[in-house]
Amino acid sequence: MIEPYSPDALRALCRSGEFTGPTAGHAPGYVQANMLIVPREAAYDFLLFCQRNPRPCPLVEVLDAGSWRPRCAPGADIRSDLPGYRVHHLGQAPEEVHDITRYWRDDLVTFLIGCSFSFEEALIHAGIALRHIDQRRNVAMYATNIPCQDAGRFKGNMVVSMRPIKAADVSRAVEITARMPHVHGAPVHIGQPHVIGIADLARPDFGDAVELMDDEVPVFWACGVTPQQVARQSALPFYISHSPGKMLVTDARTD
Amino acid sequence: MIEPYSPDALRALCRSGEFTGPTAGHAPGYVQANMLIVPREAAYDFLLFCQRNPRPCPLVEVLDAGSWRPRCAPGADIRSDLPGYRVHHLGQAPEEVHDITRYWRDDLVTFLIGCSFSFEEALIHAGIALRHIDQRRNVAMYATNIPCQDAGRFKGNMVVSMRPIKAADVSRAVEITARMPHVHGAPVHIGQPHVIGIADLARPDFGDAVELMDDEVPVFWACGVTPQQVARQSALPFYISHSPGKMLVTDARTD
Numbered sequence: 001m002i003e004p005y006s007p008d009a010l011r012a013l014c015r016s017g018e019f020t021g022p023t024a025g026h027a028p029g030y031v032q033a034n035m036l037i038v039p040r041e042a043a044y045d046f047l048l049f050c051q052r053n054p055r056p057c058p059l060v061e062v063l064d065a066g067s068w069r070p071r072c073a074p075g076a077d078i079r080s081d082l083p084g085y086r087v088h089h090l091g092q093a094p095e096e097v098h099d100i101t102r103y104w105r106d107d108l109v110t111f112l113i114g115c116s117f118s119f120e121e122a123l124i125h126a127g128i129a130l131r132h133i134d135q136r137r138n139v140a141m142y143a144t145n146i147p148c149q150d151a152g153r154f155k156g157n158m159v160v161s162m163r164p165i166k167a168a169d170v171s172r173a174v175e176i177t178a179r180m181p182h183v184h185g186a187p188v189h190i191g192q193p194h195v196i197g198i199a200d201l202a203r204p205d206f207g208d209a210v211e212l213m214d215d216e217v218p219v220f221w222a223c224g225v226t227p228q229q230v231a232r233q234s235a236l237p238f239y240i241s242h243s244p245g246k247m248l249v250t251d252a253r254t255d
Numbered sequence: 256m257i258e259p260y261s262p263d264a265l266r267a268l269c270r271s272g273e274f275t276g277p278t279a280g281h282a283p284g285y286v287q288a289n290m291l292i293v294p295r296e297a298a299y300d301f302l303l304f305c306q307r308n309p310r311p312c313p314l315v316e317v318l319d320a321g322s323w324r325p326r327c328a329p330g331a332d333i334r335s336d337l338p339g340y341r342v343h344h345l346g347q348a349p350e351e352v353h354d355i356t357r358y359w360r361d362d363l364v365t366f367l368i369g370c371s372f373s374f375e376e377a378l379i380h381a382g383i384a385l386r387h388i389d390q391r392r393n394v395a396m397y398a399t400n401i402p403c404q405d406a407g408r409f410k411g412n413m414v415v416s417m418r419p420i421k422a423a424d425v426s427r428a429v430e431i432t433a434r435m436p437h438v439h440g441a442p443v444h445i446g447q448p449h450v451i452g453i454a455d456l457a458r459p460d461f462g463d464a465v466e467l468m469d470d471e472v473p474v475f476w477a478c479g480v481t482p483q484q485v486a487r488q489s490a491l492p493f494y495i496s497h498s499p500g501k502m503l504v505t506d507a508r509t510d
Contacts, residue, residue: 044299051302051317062306064407152319 004028007073007249011081017098020083022245024117024133031183031254032247033060033112034224035078036231037100037240040065043109045152049230050111052149056158056226058114058182060250066106072250078110084243090235100240108240114183115224115247116161118254122176128169132210138245139163141206141223145197146188148230156230160188161223162201164216173219183254189220196220206244259283262328262504266336272353275338277500279372279388286438286509287502288315288367289479290333291486292355292495295320298364300407304485305366307404311413311481313369313437315505321361327505333365339498345490355495363495369438370479370502371416373509377431383424387465393500394418396461396478400452401443403485411485415443416478417456419471428474438509444475451475461499 005013007027013019023032038046043065050057061072068078079101086094087103097103116139120130132139139161146158165173170190178186189196201218202209206225212218228241242248260268262282268274278287293301298320305312316327323333334356341349342358352358371394375385387394394416401413420428425445433441444451456473457464461480467473483496497503 044302047299047302047306048317051306051314059306062303 007251008075010249011073011076014083015077015080020098023083023247023249024245027249028121029254031060031072031250031252032115032117033072033250034115034227035082035242035248036111036113036227037108038111038231038236039105039238040107040109042153042236042239045154046111046227049148049151049154049227050113052151053226054181055185055188055222056148056224058184060112060114060182060252062112063110065109068104068110070110070112070248070250072112072252073248074251076248078248079104082242082248083246086241086243088232088236088239088241090237096243103240111227112248112250113224113227116184116221117247118183119177119180121254122180123173126172126176128165128173130163132163132208135210137210138207140201140204140208140210141225142193142198143205143229148226153234153236154230156226156233158188159206159223159225159229160196160220161207162204162218162220164210164212165219166215167217170217170219177221184222184224187219188222191217193218193220262506263330265504266328266331269338270332270335275353278338278502278504279500282504283376284509286315286327286505286507287370287372288327288505289370289482290337290497290503291366291368291482292363293366293486293491294360294493295362295364297408297491297494300409301366301482301486304403304406304409305368305482307406308481309436310440310443310477311403311479313439315367315369315437315507317367318365320364323359323365325365325367325503325505327367327507328503329506331503333503334359337497337503338501341496341498343487343491343494343496345492351498358495366482367503367505368479368482371439371476372502373438374432374435376509377435378428381427381431383420383428385418387418387463390465392465393462395456395459395463395465396480397448397453398460398484403481408489408491409485411481411488413443414461414478414480414484415451415475416462417459417473417475419465419467420474421470422472425472425474432476439477439479442474443477446472448473448475
């Protein structure tokens with residue numbers, strides 16, 4: 001049983017260094033957000049990329065350049081209130097840190113992007129079981145051949161997450177997630193993984209593989225890992241992201 | 256009876272100078288868009304303004320700097336295919352022109368923004384009469400005290416459009432327009448105009464006044480004139496907009 005922290009309490013534990021784990025299942029009922037921080041000179045292209053690709057990049061909030069105070073989490077400091085960060089310098093392996101205050105610059109622009117944890121809650125609430133959650137694994141994610149729309153230096157293909165859904169429940173899963181465009185919305189593809197360039201479901205590009213039963217269909221949603229992939233491919237000299245699974249927990253309610 | 260042109264045919268008539276009137280009612284079933292064109296140096300702030308204020312500024316498309324070819328209207332040239340434009344130079348009255356090709360620069364970024372013509376079609380289709388359309392007038396628009404969220408140089412209050420709706424139909428009008436967030440979405444205010452700083456419904460700030468019957472409630476929607484107001488107040492040295500009511504007709508279906 002996971003401790004049901006309030007968003008504020010969980011962020012305080014991140015700040016003090018007491019909480020360093022993934023945020024899935026914590027602070028249930030509150031929106032969690034992917035984070036990407038880029039220098040101001042790249043911010044226009046990235047904002048345009050999000051505007052043109054709302055399925056993988058549904059914006060929750062864009063902070064003013066230099067600001068670390070999100071409106072969606074009053075009192076929070078995005079430099080210390082996530083459980084983990086990755087600092088990316090071009091040509092080097094990303095550095096894993098628990099605080100980015102010493103990397104802060106006045107020209108950094110923070111993008112908060114919706115995360116599928118919110119729609120997973122809605123699916124479970126509707127009685128649609130999600131195997132990776134029951135098995136306490138990370139969701140399976142795959143690079144695809146679905147092109148995103150370019151925006152300046154940012155270009156690349158979509159990353160998707162896959163959840164096995166019982167054939168009888170697929171329609172309902174579409175309806176439920178279509179109502180949540182701020183957290184990726186309806187599936188981008190249902191069944192037939194080879195059509196979007198996925199050769200083997202058993203070998204995801206990110207996260208953990210999950211078994212597909214013979215009464216189930218693989219259902220694919222646009223994934224918040226897309227912007228990180230696209231940032232990596234853009235040869236940006238410097239940017240910061242959250243560590244996978246270690247999200248900003250906001251005060252916004254998922255409903 | 257208005258001629259039901261196809262979007263392509265209507266744009267060709269604009270290009271040749273044969274069509275110079277307002278676009279309301281033409282090319283029914285197709286999305287029409289407000290247009291604002293700003294230099295690249297102001298584009299980040301304006302894109303951020305739209306991201307932070309999606310009700311008055313629902314983005315349909317943002318073109319690459321220097322591009323005049325919108326994806327939402329294949330074959331169109333936004334420099335010639337609207338019936339009329341306003342070219343704004345700081346400190347001067349806007350210049351009304353039918354073609355902006357001679358003003359074009361490689362650093363100009365075109366923003367296309369959703370327009371209420373689309374949700375009006377949905378309301379009428381649902382049997383909710385709209386008096387300004389029956390009377391062939393422009394919709395009544397008002398400056399309000401509802402602040403938009405600032406984004407850099409762009410700041411200001413929201414402009415709203417008002418439609419008298421029968422009290423029995425207000426709930427249905429909310430439901431219908433809430434389903435159309437790409438064209439302003441649900442009303443921002445219902446009844447009690449003084450609460451949002453409107454002293455006299457009979458004196459709109461833009462458009463034409465319309466009578467309110469005693470079985471009706473004034474219903475207010477965020478209005479696409481907001482970005483033009485905000486651009487005017489931002490002291491931008493140069494920008495271009497469509498002429499009021501003379502929209503870009505796109506190939507996107509309203510449904």
